[in-house]
Amino acid sequence: MSIWQHIANHISAETGTDFCPGEPHSLGGGCINTAVQLSDQDQCWFVKLNQAARLSMFEAEALGLRDLAGANAIRVPLPLCTGTAQGQSYIVMEYISLGAGSRSAAARAGEQLAQQHRQQAEAFGWQCDNTIGSTRQPNHWCPDWITFWREQRLGFQLAEAAGNGLGNHLQQLGEKLLQACPALLDHQPQPSLLHGDLWGGNLGYDEQGQPVIYDPATYYGDREAEIAMTELFGGFGADFYAAYNNAWPLDAGYATRKTLYNLYHILNHANMFGGGYVGQAQRMMEQLLGELRL
Incomplete structure (x- = not known):
């Protein structure tokens, strides 16, 4: 199973809705992580990847985004899930078009x-x-x-x-x-x-x-x-x-x-x-x- 299929399955499990994305779309802007957009006809998600050993970094990021969202002040992308697959760690969050x-x-x-x-x-x-x-x-x-x-x-x-x-x-x-x-x-x-x-x-x-x-x-x-x-x-x-x-x-x-x-x-x-x-x-x-x- 590819990492993208693993992530798609994780998204499906978290949302309760089947997620069948096309090819990942690479996004620029970061110097530490790889960033991609994953989407199908109904859903679109922002995914960051790093080495599997950096999972705790993504887990802390998800906690931080939830705390910031809880302030009900300035908007942040809502995190969905984190995990590891194929030797890489990942975080999936809301995709916000800027x-x-x-x-x-x-x-x-x-x-x-x-x-x-x-x-x-x-x-x-x-x-x-x-x-x-x-x-x-x-x-x-x-x-x-x-x-x-x-x-x-x-x-x-x-x-x-x-x-x-x-x-x-x-x-x-x-x-x-x-x-x-x-x-x-x-x-x-x-x-x-x-x-x-x-x-x-x-x-x-x-x-x-x-x-x-x-x-x-x-x-x-x-x-x-x-x-x-x-x-x-x-x-x-x-x-x-x-x-x-x-x-x-x-x-x-x-x-x-x-x-x-x-x-x-x-x-x-x-x-x-x-x-x-x-x-x-x-x-x-x-x-x-x-x-x-x-």
């Missing part, structure tokens, strides 16, 4: 993201570890945000960088920065439900102009960490930020914390890709330490 965005659609995205962030927990973390890109992302529950960010975000990435041989200078700066976290994280955030990997490539708009987010790295954290990432690579626009801040303004001091939050993603890129990201991470740490004169 169209063009607009200024009003971007404003809706900002408003709905603020609504999602009002879904909160009693501590920082999540129900299980997941992945950020291809890197493991620890999510052990922690009542203190500074401890969580220092140990499970920056500290974890710095340990990964040391294991990857990414330079003594990076580690020296990192040690100083970890000690400075209490001075830099000088506010009291609430544990908000975050997408966790919200860059421009993970936001789209359906054919009715409704915002859609996908490929999450979900956890409960400071909502500013989410907004910071939207600014890291651009693509969200002034209407998005105006609508978000109208719905829930950011706290004073965000501009400094933004650099600290985006450092996590740059360190992750350094660990995955190396190159100029190592130098960028060092410059960001020097900037933050310079603001504290350390």
